[in-house]
Amino acid sequence: xxxxxRAAAPASGTVLQIKGLxxxxxxxxxxxxGIDVAVPAxxxxxxxxxxxxxxxxxIRCINRLVEPTSGSITLHGAELTGLRGRExxxxxxxxxxxxxxxxxxxxxxxxxxxxxxxxGYVPLWRAWxxxxxxxxxxxxFMLLDAVGLPEHATRxxxxxxxxQRQRVGIARALMQRPEILLADEPTSSLDPRxxxxxxxxxxxxxxxxxxxxIINIHNxxxxxxxxxxxxxxxxxxxxxxxxxxxxxxxxxxxxYGGEDWL
Amino acid sequence: xxxxxxQPRRLAFAPNWAMRxxxxxxxIYTVWASTRLGLTWDRVxxxxxxxxxxxARMVPPNFERWQLLLEGLLESLQIAVLASAxxxxxxxxxxxxxxxxxxxxxIAGPVRAxxxxxxxxxxxxxAILFVKAIGFGALAGTAALVVASVGFIAKLFAExxxxxSMKQVEAIRATGAGVMKVLAYAVLPxxxxxxxxxxxxxxxxxxxxxxxxxxxxxxxxxxxxxxAFKRFDYDFVAAILLAIIALIFLAEIISGxxxxxxx
Numbered sequence: 136x137x138x139x140x141r142a143a144a145p146a147s148g149t150v151l152q153i154k155g156l157x158x159x160x161x162x163x164x165x166x167x168x169g170i171d172v173a174v175p176a177x178x179x180x181x182x183x184x185x186x187x188x189x190x191x192x193x194i195r196c197i198n199r200l201v202e203p204t205s206g207s208i209t210l211h212g213a214e215l216t217g218l219r220g221r222e223x224x225x226x227x228x229x230x231x232x233x234x235x236x237x238x239x240x241x242x243x244x245x246x247x248x249x250x251x252x253x254x255g256y257v258p259l260w261r262a263w264x265x266x267x268x269x270x271x272x273x274x275x276f277m278l279l280d281a282v283g284l285p286e287h288a289t290r291x292x293x294x295x296x297x298x299q300r301q302r303v304g305i306a307r308a309l310m311q312r313p314e315i316l317l318a319d320e321p322t323s324s325l326d327p328r329x330x331x332x333x334x335x336x337x338x339x340x341x342x343x344x345x346x347x348x349i350i351n352i353h354n355x356x357x358x359x360x361x362x363x364x365x366x367x368x369x370x371x372x373x374x375x376x377x378x379x380x381x382x383x384x385x386x387x388x389x390x391y392g393g394e395d396w397l
Numbered sequence: 398x399x400x401x402x403x404q405p406r407r408l409a410f411a412p413n414w415a416m417r418x419x420x421x422x423x424x425i426y427t428v429w430a431s432t433r434l435g436l437t438w439d440r441v442x443x444x445x446x447x448x449x450x451x452x453a454r455m456v457p458p459n460f461e462r463w464q465l466l467l468e469g470l471l472e473s474l475q476i477a478v479l480a481s482a483x484x485x486x487x488x489x490x491x492x493x494x495x496x497x498x499x500x501x502x503x504i505a506g507p508v509r510a511x512x513x514x515x516x517x518x519x520x521x522x523x524a525i526l527f528v529k530a531i532g533f534g535a536l537a538g539t540a541a542l543v544v545a546s547v548g549f550i551a552k553l554f555a556e557x558x559x560x561x562s563m564k565q566v567e568a569i570r571a572t573g574a575g576v577m578k579v580l581a582y583a584v585l586p587x588x589x590x591x592x593x594x595x596x597x598x599x600x601x602x603x604x605x606x607x608x609x610x611x612x613x614x615x616x617x618x619x620x621x622x623x624x625a626f627k628r629f630d631y632d633f634v635a636a637i638l639l640a641i642i643a644l645i646f647l648a649e650i651i652s653g654x655x656x657x658x659x660x
Contacts, residue, residue: 198571214576238568242586251582255573262578
């Protein structure tokens with residue numbers, strides 16, 4: 136096992152190992168040019184970088200919403216690239232995901248959305264008839280309480296505000312009892328105050344459940360505030376990988392280019 | 398000021414000479430065609446007189462043979478309901494398979510072709526084919542309307558599915574859900590109310606259409622109507638027409654209520 140570059144997080148092992156990851160949407164034009172990242176088993180790892188640099192692609196390669204071109208991604212040592220069919224679905228249920236635009240099913244209730252996090256576990260008839268095991272329903276209520284929406288179980292998702300929707304999104308992801316949680320710009324559609332509240336919630340709940348988080352985030356200040364480790368990407372490559380304290384002006388210049396904005 | 402006047406006038410809207418020419422040609426052709434068909438004023442007056450005599454023979458409507466009328470109506474209703482139910486059941490999987498955002502092109506293409514074939518022939522022609530193939534009666538009418546229903550709503554289903562938000566599909570896929578679970582949780586919730594609207598609409602038009610297939614011998618009130626026409630029983634014809642109109646109105650009111658309740 137290779138050690139995590141610059142050994143940022145406390146030594147509690149690596150949960151996710153990415154090696155030489157390349158993604159080309161068009162042949163010969165790689166969006167990701169050989170990414171090597173090791174994600175520690177706890178805490179938040181933030182990926183920062185300019186728009187279009189492949190942050191979202193990187194995160195989506197992990198749960199294979201995007202198909203990597205080459206390279207290796209292992210979760211607890213098990214290879215994720217190349218999985219197909221049932222094996223891929225079994226891998227996906229171990230990986231929670233929170234989306235920029237929440238991606239709740241608008242016309243389903245909050246409870247149905249949260250319980251959909253169990254779809255990788257329950258048999259088809261239970262899913263169709265909404266006959267989830269009592270244990271799942273109890274956990275769903277517990278998570279709704281935890282994200283601060285105790286009274287909203289029977290409301291339709293499209294009746295919620297942005298902040299509330301993202302809280303449901305977090306509950307849905309945690310419902311999977313994931314081994315890792317991916318968050319793709321989870322706060323970019325929220326106002327600054329709600330963004331901080333949602334990030335605090337995400338940090339607290341994932342810490343309580345011991346779930347490591349990879350988060351794509353535009354806001355460098357928020358990244359520094361919440362992450363234990365920051366990965367700076369530019370032009371499809373990792374150009375910074377270390378704790379937030381080590382991220383300095385010249386790194387930001389290298390990541391985003393220019394300097395007038397600093 | 399003087400500098401601007403020397404420039405050529407700027408056009409806010411480009412003149413569409415092709416469109417103007419096409420409209421002119423259309424107008425000329427319309428006038429010419431009406432002269433060719435012998436649509437003279439005398440012919441119109443003559444037609445009006447004939448129509449008046451027909452109307453006079455239709456009133457008062459004759460409901461004496463109400464049993465025959467009711468029997469025909471019920472058969473039409475049964476044809477319509479059965480054809481709609483079977484058509485919808487067939488259209489649901491076909492619609493999903495034909496949606497290009499969910500199924501690969503090598504499946505969606507052929508399925509779309511099947512749906513297009515169902516649509517391409519008018520249902521009366523299909524009814525004639527079925528009468529020739531499987532004999533007179535309600536079975537032929539039902540089969541014809543099933544084909545018509547599939548051609549129509551499977552296409553609408555597919556188009557509704559193609560308009561859904563793939564973000565919701567992506568989120569459900571990310572939980573590890575398989576195809577059937579994705580359909581139940583990410584696709585159906587987004588399209589179900591529109592699907593029900595399409596189904597009600599199809600039931601409406603199947604009711605209308607089922608009154609006609611009888612004319613070619615495929616069962617229902619249409620057969621009774623055609624027989625009454627041939628025997629010049631215009632008062633009975635009027636009774637049948639009134640009954641059909643009442644049935645369609647009733648269906649319209651009920652489906653309107655259902656639609657409103659779904660909103």
